[in-house]
Amino acid sequence: SQTIHQWPATLVQPVGSPLSLECTVEGTSNPNLYWYRQAAGRGLQLLFYSVGIGQISSEVPQNLSASRPQDRQFILSSKKLLLSDSGFYLCAWGGGWDMNTEAFFGQGTRLTVV
Amino acid sequence: GQQVMQIPQYQHVQEGEDFTTYCNSSTTLSNIQWYKQRPGGHPVFLIQLVKSGEVKKQKRLTFQFGEAKKNSSLHITATQTTDVGTYFCAGPEGYNFNKFYFGSGTKLNVKP
Numbered sequence: 001s002q003t004i005h006q007w008p009a010t011l012v013q014p015v016g017s018p019l020s021l022e023c024t025v026e027g028t029s030n031p032n033l034y035w036y037r038q039a040a041g042r043g044l045q046l047l048f049y050s051v052g053i054g055q056i057s058s059e060v061p062q063n064l065s066a067s068r069p070q071d072r073q074f075i076l077s078s079k080k081l082l083l084s085d086s087g088f089y090l091c092a093w094g095g096g097w098d099m100n101t102e103a104f105f106g107q108g109t110r111l112t113v114v
Numbered sequence: 115g116q117q118v119m120q121i122p123q124y125q126h127v128q129e130g131e132d133f134t135t136y137c138n139s140s141t142t143l144s145n146i147q148w149y150k151q152r153p154g155g156h157p158v159f160l161i162q163l164v165k166s167g168e169v170k171k172q173k174r175l176t177f178q179f180g181e182a183k184k185n186s187s188l189h190i191t192a193t194q195t196t197d198v199g200t201y202f203c204a205g206p207e208g209y210n211f212n213k214f215y216f217g218s219g220t221k222l223n224v225k226p
Contacts, residue, residue, distance in 0.1 A: 032212055034214070036216070044216035046213065049212055102159035103149075103159065103204070105158070
């Protein structure tokens with residue numbers, strides 16, 4: 001069965017520090033991968049999605065970037081964190097446009113920028 | 115991008131009361147999905163609706179997809195404390211299933 005790993009679970013970082021969140025998927029190949037952010041008490045904002053290695057689509061201009069160095073690895077990064085980057089970051093995978101499957105989410109990373 | 119709005123934002127009910135959340139899209143949706151997020155947890159898929167006017171049931175949960183495929187609802191009959199959480203609808207951008215947009219969510223609190 002497919003599983004999705006996301007770490008760390010919680011993170012407290014100072015303003016101006018770099019960020020690297022990693023997500024890996026097991027049990028499937030060529031998945032669509034997604035990064036969402038959820039502000040406290042709010043909905044899920046789509047940040048990036050990827051349909052293949054090295055292919056990244058950005059949804060919202062921001063202080064973040066994403067990379068997909070391997071088929072089942074998706075990384076969210078920032079060179080310098082802002083206070084507004086605080087939130088709950090969720091990685092997800094789905095089957096993509098020709099499979100129309102639901103999204104499976106990782107456990108999430110709760111980031112607090114101080 | 116696509117706008118998917120949900121109302122209400124919050125709902126507090128007494129255990130045993132019914133609950134409904136509504137999802138409205140600015141554009142026609144090819145399909146719509148519903149997710150539940152327990153407090154502190156991650157969203158978990160509940161169901162997908164595809165056909166115009168479709169109605170699906172899961173025990174006490176009833177999901178509807180509007181005739182115009184621009185709105186949807188989730189109704190819970192006789193809520194229980196285990197229903198506590200935030201309910202999200204989500205839909206793709208047109209037929210681009212690579213991009214899924216989530217509604218703002220309805221946070222349900224059930225008092226025992």
